[in-house]
Amino acid sequence: MSKQLKGTKTAENLMKAFAGECQARTRYTYYASVAKKEGFLQIADIFIETAENEKEHAKVFMKQLLKYGMDGEVVVINNAGYPVAYADTLKNLQYAADGEKEEWSDLYQGFAKTAEEEGFADIAAVFKNVAKVEEKHEARYRKLHKNVQEHTVFKKNGKVYWKCNNCGHVLESLEAPPKCPVCDHGREHFEVWVENY
Structure with missing residues (x-):
């Protein structure tokens, strides 16, 4: 330069x-x-x-x-x-x-x-x-x-899909479950599931 x-x-x-x-x-x-x-x-x-x-x-x-x-x-x-x-x-x-x-x-x-x-x-x-x-x-x-x-990390106003990031289980609900029904991991492992591909 x-x-x-x-x-x-x-x-x-x-x-x-x-x-x-x-x-x-x-x-x-x-x-x-x-x-x-x-x-x-x-x-x-x-x-x-x-x-x-x-x-x-x-x-x-x-x-x-x-x-x-x-x-x-x-x-x-x-x-x-x-x-x-x-x-x-x-x-x-x-x-x-x-x-x-x-x-x-x-x-x-x-x-x-x-x-x-x-x-x-x-x-x-x-x-x-x-x-x-x-x-x-x-x-x-x-x-x-x-x-x-607003305490909406794990609870939304309408139904959304929640995905367990441990096992991949997806469910539709207003809020993430306390435990994953598949792998028993806690709520903290869930997030709103979005497919953007």
Whole structure:
């Protein structure tokens, strides 16, 4: 690359984004443990899935730094803050949704604007594309938060199909059974069954 990234605000923003994605990944793995202990296995799986997405976002930002010859360099981060947020599943979903919203609606939009102003249109596009993913993460966390808050994780207003993720048994009901009639695993192993293929 002919353009120099070192010493730019864009380099600092890439490192802020990298650090932010890394800490979000770690928090989401913590949140998954809490959700699992509280009997929300599907939510735990979603936290883990999202943590893996965040790992890949961090990698994308690191690759941008490497693409511009920054291997072995130190990038100083100024004026960055990261949340101390760890509670029960309901609060953790709120924390996660709020963090995702800040990323897509504020941070990455601003980082993209700075990258464009500094002549890094390719990096601006990366920030914009990752922001689109974070917007979907926020929406999913808000839906899950609503389900936990309204006690509708395992009970719905109308009949739905419930699938036991242990043995695959599917049944139609307003709510997941206390135990699977096939394998005896508890309610926490059920989720709404959706075929999207």
